[in-house]
Amino acid sequence: MPVIEIQGKPVHVDDEGFLTAYDEWDEELARVLAQQIGIDLTDRHWDVIRFLRDDYRTRGETATTRRVNAVGGIPVKEQFALFPKKPGKKMSYIAGLPKPHGCV
Template identity: 45%
Template sequence: MPTVTYGESAVPVDDEGFFTDPAQWSEPMAEQIAHESGIEELTGRHWTVIRFMRDQYAAKGTGPTVRVLGKTSGVSVKELYQLFPKGPAKTAAKIAGIPKPRGCI
């Protein structure tokens, strides 16, 4: 299983770079993951989505789809694509340190 180092922590990831153990994630890691994903700075709106993704994963065992995210996170689908241009659910899940949501390509 591949590992990636964020700060001083090596964490196991799947072949696409998603955490296999979300408990190993920390907020400082999110900044580095975001930067690697082409997002220069995480704003309060980014954090709203990231925390929502983690809460949904903890409650349901998977992250929400873009549609569900847009309806229930308090951030519209249009804004999600502005915040996470390369694919909101997939990119937000990676930054949030959770496995790739079901239905993401």
């Protein structure tokens, strides 16, 4: 898998740029990834990101927007407001997780 450098750190990514090594992620990297796609992180963004990271650590797969709503308690409409157009992809990208199953 490709290795790219972000802020002087090597990170493993897939062909679409999603991180592939869970432990290479940190909050500073999340800020850089968010900035790359035009998102300014607020506390509510961090709620979503932390839920995704915790859920992934437990289940071993990236939560879909439906699961973020049902289990994380963050309504889909709010997810679209926080991460416009493709919230599932954008949330997982910033959280340093693989693209959720079912995401095109």
